[in-house]
Amino acid sequence: MTDTRTLNEKISFERHTPKILKGNFAASEAAKLCKAGFIPAYPITPQTTIVEELSRKVATGEMDATYVNMDSEHSVFAAAMGAAISGERVFTATSGQGLFYAHEVLHAIAHFRLPMVVCNVGRPSIPWNIWADQSDSLAQRDTGWIQLYTETSQEVLDTIIQGYIITETLDIPVMVVLDAFYLSHTSENVWVPEQSLVDEFLPPKKKKGVEVDGYNPKVIGGLIPPDQYETFEYAWWKDVLKVEDLVNRVGKEFGEKFGRSYQAVESVNINENTKIVFVTTSTITTTVRGILDTHPEVGILKLRLIKPFPEKSVVKALSIVSDDTVIAPIERNFLGGKEGAIIQEMKRALYGKRNFKMYDIYAGMGGKDVSPTTIEKMIEKINSNPDEVIWIDFD
Amino acid sequence: MAGYINYEYYLRQDYRNLQWCPGCGDGAILQAFFRAVHELGISKDDMAVVSGIGCSGRISGYIDFNTMHTTHGRPVAFATGIKLAAPDKYVVVFGGDGDQTAIGGNHFIHACRRNIDMTIIVINNNVYGMTGGQYSPTTPSGFKTQTTPYGNYDSQFDIVKLAIGAGATYVARESVIKPVVLTKYIKKALQHKGCSVVEVISNCHINLGRRNKMKSPHAVLEWIKDHTVPLSRANKMSEEELAGKVITGEFVEVEKPEFTESYYKLCESLKGE
Ligand SMILES: Cc1ncc(C[n+]2csc(CCOP(=O)(O)OP(=O)(O)O)c2C)c(N)n1
Ligand code: SF4
Ligand SMILES: [Mg+2]
Numbered sequence: 001m002t003d004t005r006t007l008n009e010k011i012s013f014e015r016h017t018p019k020i021l022k023g024n025f026a027a028s029e030a031a032k033l034c035k036a037g038f039i040p041a042y043p044i045t046p047q048t049t050i051v052e053e054l055s056r057k058v059a060t061g062e063m064d065a066t067y068v069n070m071d072s073e074h075s076v077f078a079a080a081m082g083a084a085i086s087g088e089r090v091f092t093a094t095s096g097q098g099l100f101y102a103h104e105v106l107h108a109i110a111h112f113r114l115p116m117v118v119c120n121v122g123r124p125s126i127p128w129n130i131w132a133d134q135s136d137s138l139a140q141r142d143t144g145w146i147q148l149y150t151e152t153s154q155e156v157l158d159t160i161i162q163g164y165i166i167t168e169t170l171d172i173p174v175m176v177v178l179d180a181f182y183l184s185h186t187s188e189n190v191w192v193p194e195q196s197l198v199d200e201f202l203p204p205k206k207k208k209g210v211e212v213d214g215y216n217p218k219v220i221g222g223l224i225p226p227d228q229y230e231t232f233e234y235a236w237w238k239d240v241l242k243v244e245d246l247v248n249r250v251g252k253e254f255g256e257k258f259g260r261s262y263q264a265v266e267s268v269n270i271n272e273n274t275k276i277v278f279v280t281t282s283t284i285t286t287t288v289r290g291i292l293d294t295h296p297e298v299g300i301l302k303l304r305l306i307k308p309f310p311e312k313s314v315v316k317a318l319s320i321v322s323d324d325t326v327i328a329p330i331e332r333n334f335l336g337g338k339e340g341a342i343i344q345e346m347k348r349a350l351y352g353k354r355n356f357k358m359y360d361i362y363a364g365m366g367g368k369d370v371s372p373t374t375i376e377k378m379i380e381k382i383n384s385n386p387d388e389v390i391w392i393d394f395d
Numbered sequence: 396m397a398g399y400i401n402y403e404y405y406l407r408q409d410y411r412n413l414q415w416c417p418g419c420g421d422g423a424i425l426q427a428f429f430r431a432v433h434e435l436g437i438s439k440d441d442m443a444v445v446s447g448i449g450c451s452g453r454i455s456g457y458i459d460f461n462t463m464h465t466t467h468g469r470p471v472a473f474a475t476g477i478k479l480a481a482p483d484k485y486v487v488v489f490g491g492d493g494d495q496t497a498i499g500g501n502h503f504i505h506a507c508r509r510n511i512d513m514t515i516i517v518i519n520n521n522v523y524g525m526t527g528g529q530y531s532p533t534t535p536s537g538f539k540t541q542t543t544p545y546g547n548y549d550s551q552f553d554i555v556k557l558a559i560g561a562g563a564t565y566v567a568r569e570s571v572i573k574p575v576v577l578t579k580y581i582k583k584a585l586q587h588k589g590c591s592v593v594e595v596i597s598n599c600h601i602n603l604g605r606r607n608k609m610k611s612p613h614a615v616l617e618w619i620k621d622h623t624v625p626l627s628r629a630n631k632m633s634e635e636e637l638a639g640k641v642i643t644g645e646f647v648e649v650e651k652p653e654f655t656e657s658y659y660k661l662c663e664s665l666k667g668e
């Protein structure tokens with residue numbers, strides 16, 4: 001769970017140094033602490049400062065890694081794949097159009113079962129826009145990557161560290177998602193752990209014998225006939241089923257070590273009296289937290305893990321509320337459907353288990369500010385029995 | 396038709412906020428382009444202008460032609476579609492050094508190879524200007540950028556050689572310090588049937604100059620002046636004297652079958668078979 005104690009000046013964490021970092025710098029700091037050994041890079045606003053800072057860290061020797069500027073995101077992810085096949089711990093970052101362009105290789109990385117952690121600073125596609133939006137990463141839900149969404153700079157740093165444990169345990173790549181500007185370019189207090197603390201938690205990457213190895217040559221890739229293809233997918237599926245528990249376990253162990261624990265989902269103010277549960281991701285969560293004092297009837301279900309969807313955790317978090325509670329996902333994405341991506345996942349998770357009234361709320365796309373007033377407008381709207389899908393600034 | 400040009404006529408009146416840094420070379424290139432179009436008397440309705448993404452790519456948003464602001468690196472591919480669908484139109488592509496030789500390099504060489512009738516104007520400011528100054532495939536050795544903070548150690552593309560090698564049939568290079576010659580080359584490129592490439596060396600004092608002891612537009616222009624040699628003079632210079640210099644001029648002007656024409660000719664010949 002996001003530990004709001006990091007915002008409290010009186011709390012301090014042992015073997016940590018407090019710093020003021022933007023989300024992007026928390027990401028590059030985490031890549032350094034995790035001793036990423038290979039970083040292919042290509043700039044795109046608002047991700048650029050992540051790789052620029054890593055370029056500086058590597059050039060000055062602050063970080064021992066290979067940093068290579070590539071000619072596009074497609075090449076970045078291909079190079080990432082090559083290095084991961086060779087057994088390197090890989091890190092990179094991209095955004096929006098860059099992630100869309102890398103789509104082909106995203107599939108390849110996941111299907112090759114290559115571990116790596118990549119940050120995506122979400123922005124939409126056309127019409128051109130560089131501001132906060134999650135349609136880029138949510139459109140990659142079917143590429144097979146694990147997706148974790150972050151709310152604060154602290155959570156960015158902590159999630160990347162956990163991400164390497166998760167990815168190297170299951171050999172499924174991990175995408176850590178940040179909101180453009182609201183998180184990537186906003187300075188916050190961050191407790192940066194000592195290197196030795198991270199080393200105790202995250203051991204060096206172990207070779208598994210499947211990597212490229214000159215002394216033990218092997219063919220990687222190749223054509224798989226119909227009678228064998230499903231063998232790979234079945235083995236992968238078995239591992240996908242383990243992700244939710246693993247995310248919860250790693251989040252708990254992280255808490256024991258670092259003093260800040262995390263889960264696949266966080267439930268805030270969800271109890272027998274809750275009338276509306278907002279389902280949130282990333283920074284909009286913070287805004288909703290801000291209105292809870294004046295709206296005790298509102299709860300938050302913050303999704304940290306989105307892919308694979310944390311079905312068990314969601315059902316458990318909502319087990320306490322009554323059937324007439326309204327579930328209202330806030331969608332900072334538009335993928336061409338009647339409903340946004342989050343409500344689709346929620347309905348799938350709750351199907352046959354609970355039958356809530358659900359309102360899908362499109363809001364905050366292309367960086368549009370979702371202020372506490374916007375959240376209050378959502379509450380008003382929900383209370384007036386609207387259509388199932390709400391465009392908060394249009395109806 | 397030379398003489399007074401009403402620039403207002405060519406600029407989009409509802410988009411007057413040109414988002415280029417004061418002193419950026421892109422403005423001089425746009426002016427040379429307007430001059431070329433004006434002097435040739437081409438109607439703006441007969442021209443499609445396609446651009447990629449970058450400071451250079453903003454051109455299509457500013458001008459009142461048939462324009463398309465596309466995705467990063469892809470304007471040549473978009474333009475290929477336009478040319479084939481409307482073969483009687485002039486098709487012009489504006490792209491940066493990054494747009495045309497990094498992420499979009501593949502489209503660039505294939506347009507040259509098939510000699511499709513379009514004018515590709517590559518604005519080479521030796522850097523990714525828009526994203527804040529990261530090195531590009533044309534950043535000179537030793538130059539500091541945001542991704543080569545201690546000097547560029549990578550090799551460069553010579554855009555002219557790349558275009559010639561790939562098969563473009565009109566290839567020229569000029570810099571923003573010689574707008575009159577540049578206008579002449581753009582005019583010739585527009586009139587040429589086939590794939591024409593005009594590389595324009597431009598100044599980005601904000602994201603390249605500033606990090607390399609050339610803070611003002613003027614300082615970068617001086618650097619461009621010192622490092623460019625016209626072809627006529629270069630022919631008389633030794634290899635040592637030419638080291639580190641960029642040659643400007645017209646390099647290729649040949650006739651070869653043009654792609655769109657060959658395609659429609661083939662379709663015509665197969666009719667009734
Ligand atoms: C697929 C994709 N990746 C990255 C970007 C980010 N981006 C925008 S402009 C640019 C570089 C522009 O450099 P150049 O083409 O030389 O144009 P200039 O700004 O220098 O004129 C990049 C990398 C993007 N828009 N799309
Ligand atoms: S950043 Fe450079 S290329 Fe872009 S507008 Fe400014 S001076 Fe021109
Ligand atoms: Mg450029």
